[in-house]
Amino acid sequence: MQLSGVGVSPGRVAGPRVVVAADLREPASSPAPDDLLAEAGKIGPATEAVASSLSDRARSVSSDARSVLETTAAMAADPALAASAERLVRERSLPAPRAVWEAAGEFMTALRAAGGYLAERAADVADVRDRIVAVLSGQAPPGLPELTSPSVLVARDLAPADTAGLDPDLVLALVTEEGGPTSHTAILARALGIPAVVACAGVLELSGPGLAVDGAAGTVSSSDGRVLAPPRTPRPAWDGVGRLADGHRVKLLANVGSSADARAAAAAGAEGIGLFRTEFCYLSAASEPAEAEQRAAYAAVLEPFAGKPVVVRTLDAGSDKPLAFLPMGEEPNPALGVRGLRVAFDRPDLLDRQLSAIAAAAADTGAELSVMAPMVATAAEAAWFASRARAAGIARVGVMIEIPAAALCAAEILAEVDFVSLGTNDLAQYVFAADRQLGAVASLNDPHQPALLKLVGLVAEAGAATGKPVGVCGEAAADPSLAPVLTGLGVTSLSMNAVALAGVGTALRAVDLATCRALA
Numbered sequence: 001m002q003l004s005g006v007g008v009s010p011g012r013v014a015g016p017r018v019v020v021a022a023d024l025r026e027p028a029s030s031p032a033p034d035d036l037l038a039e040a041g042k043i044g045p046a047t048e049a050v051a052s053s054l055s056d057r058a059r060s061v062s063s064d065a066r067s068v069l070e071t072t073a074a075m076a077a078d079p080a081l082a083a084s085a086e087r088l089v090r091e092r093s094l095p096a097p098r099a100v101w102e103a104a105g106e107f108m109t110a111l112r113a114a115g116g117y118l119a120e121r122a123a124d125v126a127d128v129r130d131r132i133v134a135v136l137s138g139q140a141p142p143g144l145p146e147l148t149s150p151s152v153l154v155a156r157d158l159a160p161a162d163t164a165g166l167d168p169d170l171v172l173a174l175v176t177e178e179g180g181p182t183s184h185t186a187i188l189a190r191a192l193g194i195p196a197v198v199a200c201a202g203v204l205e206l207s208g209p210g211l212a213v214d215g216a217a218g219t220v221s222s223s224d225g226r227v228l229a230p231p232r233t234p235r236p237a238w239d240g241v242g243r244l245a246d247g248h249r250v251k252l253l254a255n256v257g258s259s260a261d262a263r264a265a266a267a268a269g270a271e272g273i274g275l276f277r278t279e280f281c282y283l284s285a286a287s288e289p290a291e292a293e294q295r296a297a298y299a300a301v302l303e304p305f306a307g308k309p310v311v312v313r314t315l316d317a318g319s320d321k322p323l324a325f326l327p328m329g330e331e332p333n334p335a336l337g338v339r340g341l342r343v344a345f346d347r348p349d350l351l352d353r354q355l356s357a358i359a360a361a362a363a364d365t366g367a368e369l370s371v372m373a374p375m376v377a378t379a380a381e382a383a384w385f386a387s388r389a390r391a392a393g394i395a396r397v398g399v400m401i402e403i404p405a406a407a408l409c410a411a412e413i414l415a416e417v418d419f420v421s422l423g424t425n426d427l428a429q430y431v432f433a434a435d436r437q438l439g440a441v442a443s444l445n446d447p448h449q450p451a452l453l454k455l456v457g458l459v460a461e462a463g464a465a466t467g468k469p470v471g472v473c474g475e476a477a478a479d480p481s482l483a484p485v486l487t488g489l490g491v492t493s494l495s496m497n498a499v500a501l502a503g504v505g506t507a508l509r510a511v512d513l514a515t516c517r518a519l520a
């Protein structure tokens, strides 16, 4: 049987299927066990099993990962945790999984109260807790399975932090039941060059030992589990200068989120960085990184672009990119909630520390710096951001246009800043009222939709009237069939992941500006 989803990262592969376990549910405190001593006796062997499987894994990985796994193994083996859980079974007649849950909870509360480094360890205790509970209740361990050979990974959905850590040598392809083409999980899979299909309903129920995946067509079917991974097609030749057949320039820039991305972008011939998603540096950070630490992290990303233009975006936390050190609380509609620049309105000190780290990193590396803010809704917000960035000594300041209100008031916004960059991923989500993470509405999150292109045209017109640049840094910019259309609408730069550069560069060389305008 063949299933269809939305292909978000091309490549045809087949291999054994490995399912990512669903999140663990909080264990129930009833029914009370019949034999309390026997129930308590299950806890010790479960903690030992977890500790020894973590120690085994620690021996098979490189040094950084090894010390993390060794520490987690030591926590699992901690007799205090087992003793406290056993006591809860005996004294409160709790089933063993619930007792472990509560005992670990007490440890976590104490660690959080201690603050600093110890508070950060609470997340490790939660990891150990979930592993022990999984053993006790006969479930698969939570989180990404440890792959030892090339496999096709299948999940209901995958967090951006998990996707960012995937090893392209071991993950042949990624298939999710949920997710849209512009979800951050899809963006990261593309950046890693891992063939991927999202919004593939029913994939978790497909039988058979393996899966065959076509990441361009968006199809998935059962296979016999053998690995079939033809070498990737070579990229078209491109000389690294974005221009049309008639010489009209369209800067081709890169979207990056790590120093590895930046090195790949420089090697692929990017003229600069059009979007540095700084939040990607901190998807797993438990506390706000110190300014010096941020400076070093940003410098590592900017370093391959000395003397070249770079656009660094301030943190876009919230919604589908939660950062542990910026908890947003429960929001009924996180995509419409406090995210992006909105976080900074209550925490301007956080923004100021980031701006100063970004300015220092650019000075360290000699990159030609611009900064921009995500999720700006009004000209007043753009002016607020610009004044803070300029106070940090940053000369070129822009904002993202990814909220329809901002697109409609692009002229007023451009009066406050030096450039704008269209985030077509969010702009589509908000224009079509279609969650970018939801497979069921994926067809609306399509940048070929005329309503989206009309807004792009409006913003480009405002740019032309003021003589200020208008870029596109959403996934629309990476589509070779759309690049001439965006150029015809008046867009002046396109920013995309490194693997898309040559294809877009080659497509633009085939057309002149008159053709682009006619297409638009």
Ligand SMILES: C=C(OP(=O)(O)O)C(=O)O
Pocket: 275, 277, 316, 402, 422, 423, 424, 425, 426, 427, 473, 474, 475
């Ligand atoms: C580039 C964009 O930002 P992000 O994908 O990080 O939300 C966008 O919304 O198009």
Ligand SMILES: [Mg+2]
Pocket: 374, 402, 423, 425, 426
């Ligand atoms: Mg966005």
